[in-house]
Amino acid sequence: MQQKGAQVAFRHTGLVYNRDGQAVRACADVDFTVPAGCSAAVIGPSGCGKSSLLLMAAGLLEPTDGEVLVNGRPLTGPRRETAFIPQDLGLFPWKTVLQNAMAGLRFHGMPKAAAAQRAREALESVGLEGFERAYPKDLSGGMRQRLALARGLAIDADLLLMDEPLSAIDALLREDLQDMLLDFWRRSARTQVLVTHSIEEAVYLGQVIVVFSDRPATVACCLDNPRVGTPDWRDSDGFAAQCRAVREALARAVDR
Amino acid sequence: MRGPLLRKVGAYAFAIVFILAGWWVTAWLVNSPALPTPGATFGVLAANLPALVPYFLTSTGRVVASLALGTVLAVPLAQVCARSRRLDGLFAPVLYILYPIPKVVLLPILLVLLGLGDAPKIVLVTLTVFFQVLVAVRDAVRAVPEGAVLSARALGASRWGIYRSVTVPATLPAVFTSLRIGVGTAIAVLFIAEAMAGSTGLGYFIMQSWSMVNYPRMFAGIVALAVLGLVLYGIFDAAERRLTRWRS
Ligand SMILES: Nc1ncnc2c1ncn2[C@@H]1O[C@H](COP(=O)(O)OP(=O)(O)OP(=O)(O)O)[C@@H](O)[C@H]1O
Ligand SMILES: [Mg+2]
Numbered sequence: 001m002q003q004k005g006a007q008v009a010f011r012h013t014g015l016v017y018n019r020d021g022q023a024v025r026a027c028a029d030v031d032f033t034v035p036a037g038c039s040a041a042v043i044g045p046s047g048c049g050k051s052s053l054l055l056m057a058a059g060l061l062e063p064t065d066g067e068v069l070v071n072g073r074p075l076t077g078p079r080r081e082t083a084f085i086p087q088d089l090g091l092f093p094w095k096t097v098l099q100n101a102m103a104g105l106r107f108h109g110m111p112k113a114a115a116a117q118r119a120r121e122a123l124e125s126v127g128l129e130g131f132e133r134a135y136p137k138d139l140s141g142g143m144r145q146r147l148a149l150a151r152g153l154a155i156d157a158d159l160l161l162m163d164e165p166l167s168a169i170d171a172l173l174r175e176d177l178q179d180m181l182l183d184f185w186r187r188s189a190r191t192q193v194l195v196t197h198s199i200e201e202a203v204y205l206g207q208v209i210v211v212f213s214d215r216p217a218t219v220a221c222c223l224d225n226p227r228v229g230t231p232d233w234r235d236s237d238g239f240a241a242q243c244r245a246v247r248e249a250l251a252r253a254v255d256r
Numbered sequence: 257m258r259g260p261l262l263r264k265v266g267a268y269a270f271a272i273v274f275i276l277a278g279w280w281v282t283a284w285l286v287n288s289p290a291l292p293t294p295g296a297t298f299g300v301l302a303a304n305l306p307a308l309v310p311y312f313l314t315s316t317g318r319v320v321a322s323l324a325l326g327t328v329l330a331v332p333l334a335q336v337c338a339r340s341r342r343l344d345g346l347f348a349p350v351l352y353i354l355y356p357i358p359k360v361v362l363l364p365i366l367l368v369l370l371g372l373g374d375a376p377k378i379v380l381v382t383l384t385v386f387f388q389v390l391v392a393v394r395d396a397v398r399a400v401p402e403g404a405v406l407s408a409r410a411l412g413a414s415r416w417g418i419y420r421s422v423t424v425p426a427t428l429p430a431v432f433t434s435l436r437i438g439v440g441t442a443i444a445v446l447f448i449a450e451a452m453a454g455s456t457g458l459g460y461f462i463m464q465s466w467s468m469v470n471y472p473r474m475f476a477g478i479v480a481l482a483v484l485g486l487v488l489y490g491i492f493d494a495a496e497r498r499l500t501r502w503r504s
Contacts, residue, residue: 058410078410090407094425094502103421104411135502155411 005037005191006070006081006159008057014065014216015052025216026052029066032210032219036071039185039192039228041206043199043246045254049217050195051087054161057193058084070159079159080108083152087163089144091136097123098132100147104155115154122154123147126180142173149184160185160192166201175234178204186229199250203242204234211246213253220253289471297479304476311461312480318457319446319484322378323435326385331431334390335423338397355391359383360445363452372454380449381442388441392434396427429500436492443485458484 010030017024026049034040044050055061056068059078067074070082078084083104091100101119106112123129126146136144145165152160165181166174182205185192196202202209209223225242227233276294283293292300301308337343359380366376400423408422450459458481465474 055406058406060406060409078412080412082410084407084410086403086406086410088401088403090401090403090410092404092408092422092425094428095421103408107408107412107414107417107421137502137504151407151411 004158005189006079007034007036007072008159008191008193009033009069009072010053010057010066011069012066013053013056013063013068015049015056015061016064017052027056027063028216028218030218031066032222034191034193034208037189037191038207039205040194040208040210041202041225042193042195042210042212043197043202043250044212044217044220045214045250046197048212048215050212051163053217054084054163054193054195058082058161060084081155081157082159082161083155083157085148085152085160085162085165087167089148089165091144091147093136095135096132097128097134097136097139097147100136101150101154104151108155119150119154122150125153126150141169142177145169145177146180149181153184158190160190162193163195164197165194167197174201181205182229199243199246200234203239203246204228209246211249211253221249223249290475292472292475297475300472301476301479304473307473308458308461308476308480311456311458311477312484314456315446315450315458315481316484318374318377319381319439319442319488322381322446323385323439323442323488325378326382327389327431327435329382330386330389331393334393335397335419335427338394339418339423344394351387351391351394355387359387360448363449367453373456376453377446377449377457381446384445385435385438385442388438389431389434392430393427396430397423400426429496429503432492432496432499436489436496439488439492440485443481443488447481 010032013027013030015025015027017026030053042050042053052061056063056075057070059068059075059082069075070079084090092103095103098116098119101123102112102115105115105118110118120129120132123132126149128143128146128150131139131143136147139147148165162181166177169177178201181192181194184190185205192205194201194205196205203225205228206225207228209225211220211223212218213220223242223245227236227238227242233239279294283291333347337347362383363376363380366379370376370379404422404426405418408418413421446457447459447462450457451463452459454460455464458477462474462477462481465471465477
């Protein structure tokens with residue numbers, strides 16, 4: 001297992017899309033750091049540029065201004081140790097559960113048998129043992145979510161980037177999966193960046209809550225949320241108060 | 257498991273009975289040696305089989321070669337075009353203009369250029385197949401969920417890895433769907449090409465029998481062509497099913 005999480009730093013990061021000759025500013029002067037081993041939740045109005053930010057952190061999109069540093073080095077492309085879970089999970093429907101979990105290791109050139117072994121362990125740790133030969137279509141929404149996570153565990157990621165991973169999941173199951181994410185994060189040294197539009201999810205999972213303004217996305221404020229992971233956090237008065245604080249920060253960010 | 261299977265077999269049995277009955281009634285009403293009844297067909301086929309076989313093999317070889325060639329040319333081009341905005345911008349208008357042209361009108365030109373043998377027939381049918389597969393696969397690649405491509409890239413896939421692990425497996429079913437749908441057109445075009453020029457293949461066999469007023473022989477050729485279409489259709493259908501087990 002990775003001994004150390006990665007540090008992610010946005011340095012005056014900006015992004016301009018070119019859509020049919022028209023410039024669309026998605027992010028402007030984004031500047032914040034997620035320390036190694038931290039769990040950060042990113043929240044902001046819909047369409048503000050959160051997914052774009054995550055794509056840059058994954059090395060899939062090059063910033064048009066500034067840079068993104070991981071462990072102090074500017075990104076030049078996807079890193080081996082970064083796991084990225086896109087909004088639609090990005091599973092391969094034509095591959096079995098096991099092949100999906102193995103995909104990253106195989107792209108990295110690991111021999112089949114070793115990759116299968118590692119993938120099996122990852123599947124087991126998310127409770128998908130026995131489904132190795134099923135296809136994603138045979139899984140429930142929650143199981144698909146866990147498969148996407150298993151992919152990241154299989155490559156032994158030190159940085160997990162997730163784009164609204166639980167948005168398609170009903171409320172009760174969602175809390176279970178949030179507990180699972182929290183548990184995985186606490187048991188590892190991994191750094192985690194979670195984009196969400198749920199205030200409760202941000203407060204439940206983010207040690208730091210980064211609130212974004214309307215498009216172009218820029219950091220409106222960073223809220224410390226130190227009680228993440230403490231027992232009964234979700235049911236405490238502090239949790240409700242923190243949710244209120246995030247809601248107000250969001251309202252201010254949109255008004256600006 | 258047994259229920260649905262039995263129902264399926266039942267449905268096919270019914271379809272066969274229905275077709276044979278329709279055929280029988282039509283043959284009985286028409287009452288012409290050009291359309292024997294189903295019962296008489298076996299005798300007609302058996303009598304003409306020795307003469308038929310070489311023509312059947314020629315046509316089969318041409319169709320199979322054209323289907324293979326058309327697919328082998330179309331799939332890589334479609335894959336590369338659909339993934340590259342620049343190439344697609346270049347090829348899309350070309351495709352848009354050429355796709356609707358019925359390729360069969362090129363037959364006279366091909367006959368002038370390539371003679372009366374296999375070449376013009378194979379080129380013509382290949383062209384027909386090529387465009388059908390090209391358009392189908394190009395659309396299928398563009399419909400691949402962007403998330404799958406992104407996650408493959410994030411997991412370290414090279415450009416080649418994206419093709420091999422994402423866009424090719426995702427669009428393989430579309431190849432067989434387009435072949436299954438295209439096989440009818442391919443055989444129709446081959447029939448016209450063989451009927452019009454040369455002295456080989458089932459198209460020639462059928463039209464030659466017609467001009468000899470040997471209607472049972474003509475009918476045997478028609479049945480052989482129908483069987484060829486049906487078998488190819490069945491093969492592509494089976495391949496498509498096998499390759500789409502992952503779909504809901
Ligand atoms: N490939 C692209 N080309 C051009 N414009 C884009 C592209 N991707 C996103 N955009 C635009 O950039 C802006 C930010 O998009 P992004 O998806 O990053 O926002 P988001 O905060 O993740 O939205 P959501 O809450 O809907 O997930 C939007 O206005 C979007 O239309
Ligand atoms: Mg988004």
